[in-house]
Amino acid sequence: MISGMDAIAPARPSSTISLALQGGGAHGAFTWGVLDRLLESGSFGLEAISATSSGAMNALAVAQGWLDGGRDGARAALQALWESIADQTSLMRWSLSAPAGTSAQSLFGSLTRYLTPGEINPLGINPVRDVAARLFDFERLRRESPLRLFLAATRVRDGRLVLFDNEKLSLDALLASTCLPQLFAAVEIDGETYWDGGYAGNPVIEPLVYQCRSRTIVCVLVQPLERSEAPRSAHQIGERVAELAFSNTFLRELSSLQTARRSIMRAVPLSWLGRRLKSLDLQVLEPGESLDRHSARTRLDTRIGFLRNLRDVGRERADAWLSACGVSY
Numbered sequence: 001m002i003s004g005m006d007a008i009a010p011a012r013p014s015s016t017i018s019l020a021l022q023g024g025g026a027h028g029a030f031t032w033g034v035l036d037r038l039l040e041s042g043s044f045g046l047e048a049i050s051a052t053s054s055g056a057m058n059a060l061a062v063a064q065g066w067l068d069g070g071r072d073g074a075r076a077a078l079q080a081l082w083e084s085i086a087d088q089t090s091l092m093r094w095s096l097s098a099p100a101g102t103s104a105q106s107l108f109g110s111l112t113r114y115l116t117p118g119e120i121n122p123l124g125i126n127p128v129r130d131v132a133a134r135l136f137d138f139e140r141l142r143r144e145s146p147l148r149l150f151l152a153a154t155r156v157r158d159g160r161l162v163l164f165d166n167e168k169l170s171l172d173a174l175l176a177s178t179c180l181p182q183l184f185a186a187v188e189i190d191g192e193t194y195w196d197g198g199y200a201g202n203p204v205i206e207p208l209v210y211q212c213r214s215r216t217i218v219c220v221l222v223q224p225l226e227r228s229e230a231p232r233s234a235h236q237i238g239e240r241v242a243e244l245a246f247s248n249t250f251l252r253e254l255s256s257l258q259t260a261r262r263s264i265m266r267a268v269p270l271s272w273l274g275r276r277l278k279s280l281d282l283q284v285l286e287p288g289e290s291l292d293r294h295s296a297r298t299r300l301d302t303r304i305g306f307l308r309n310l311r312d313v314g315r316e317r318a319d320a321w322l323s324a325c326g327v328s329y
Contacts, residue, residue, distance in 0.1 A: 012325050014215040014281065016045040020203035022250065023053025023178070023196070024222035026085075029307040030287055031058050031220050032078050033314020038218075039071045043327045047214045048148035050163075050204045052197040055220075056151045056177040057081060057128070060136050060169075063145045081135060082311070086304035088127040128178050132171055142169050150207045151177045152197030156186050161200035163207060201249050205257060205282070215279050221286035223247060257282070285321050287313065 021031055035058060046066075051059035058078065065077025141149075151164040153176035164173035176187040176194035186193035197204075208217045261277040264270075270278065 012327065013044055013218070013283070016047050016214050017216040017218055018048040018208040018212050018214040019046065019050070019059075020205050020208060020217060020219040021049060021051040021055030021058055022203045022219070022221045022223070022247075023051070023055045023198050025054055026301050026307060027222040027310060028054025028058055029082055029310035030222050030314040030317075031055060032082050032307075033311035033316075034220050034285060034318040035062060035314075036075050036078060036311065037315040037318035037322070039075050041322055041327065042071060043322070044216075046147055048150070048208055048212045050150040050152070050206075050208050051177075052152040052202045052204065053178045054222075055203060056174055056197070057132070059147075059149055059151070060132070060141070060174065063141055063147045063149060064136050066146045067140065067144060077135065081131065082307050083304065084131045084135065085127070085302050086307055088131065088302065126175065126184055129171065129175060132174050136171075136174075138169050138171055142166060145169070148212060150204065152201045152204050153177045153179075153187075153194040154197055154200040156193040156195055159200060161197070161204065162192075162194065163204065165207075199249075201253070202247065203250060205250075205253050209257065209276070209280065210273075216281045216283060218283045218285055219250070221247070221250075221284065224286055224288055254282070283321075285317060287317060 019035075021028075031054070039062075046062070049059040049062065058081070061077040061081040062074045065074035067073070069076065145166050149166055149169060151169070151173050153162050153164065153173070154160070155162050162176075164170070164177070170189075172187055172189050175184075176189060177197045179185075179187050179195050181195045186195055188194075203219060203221075205217060205219065208214070257277075261280070264274045264277055
């Protein structure tokens with residue numbers, strides 16, 4: 001069955017699963033917690049990860065860590081990643097880590113509306129580049145990654161989704177997937193320029209459905225699919241609009257997949273695709289109301305205490321999901 005948003009209770013995952021990881025700045029530390037708990041459980045293997053923006057950083061940490069030391073290595077690599085993000089001392093940290101609501105962050109937000117990334121950041125400082133270059137061996141990952149990886153980016157000239165798979169893994173591919181155009185200049189790869197993958201797919205399910213074999217696909221989101229209260233102030237409305245913009249591509253893909261499944265099931269006998277869709281179990285693991293008190297601005301908060309709090313929320317949500325699935329651990 002396809003489960004998730006309208007599911008009463010999650011089904012028990014297959015022995016091997018694939019993951020789709022949503023991006024969302026510092027809120028990606030929620031995914032850190034989810035992954036940490038899933039890896040700790042050891043209840044199933046991992047085949048592939050499709051990921052966007054901060055989700056792509058989590059995906060590479062899992063692959064690099066698994067390559068170096070199995071599940072425990074993946075957990076250690078995730079911790080090293082987020083501690084490195086918190087430890088950044090570059091000039092960009094002033095804008096990325098200013099607590100929500102402070103005058104510093106408000107000023108920076110104003111600047112991005114009137115100045116280009118080249119004017120705000122003429123030296124091209126990018127904290128992601130420094131962290132990734134230190135933690136990830138892209139040449140080795142291209143050769144030996146234990147997981148299939150798909151990093152999403154948005155092609156600037158036409159807005160189309162581009163996926164960088166294992167053969168195309170590179171530092172530039174990661175920078176493309178995480179490139180917020182308000183902060184950083186577009187990333188050029190083979191003559192094309194790219195922005196953050198969240199504009200075209202966040203996260204992308206398609207490669208996990210059509211190019212992988214795992215029956216269970218777990219989509220890990222960093223923002224709630226639903227909000228318990230309607231936004232009232234202009235600020236709340238703006239934040240909700242931004243959330244919807246970054247999740248609509250995922251919701252459309254999910255809806256299209258459900259429609260395709262219903263349509264293809266009418267065919268007799270079933271094709272390979274029909275059998276694949278019939279057996280597919282799509283799970284959605286999202287923060288629910290646990291992140292309601294956080295705003296879009298906290299996606300720029302990289303203080304270690306805040307990141308660890310999000311990690312703990314992610315672990316709690318993953319633990320509840322495992323229990324609902326009836327997984328022993």
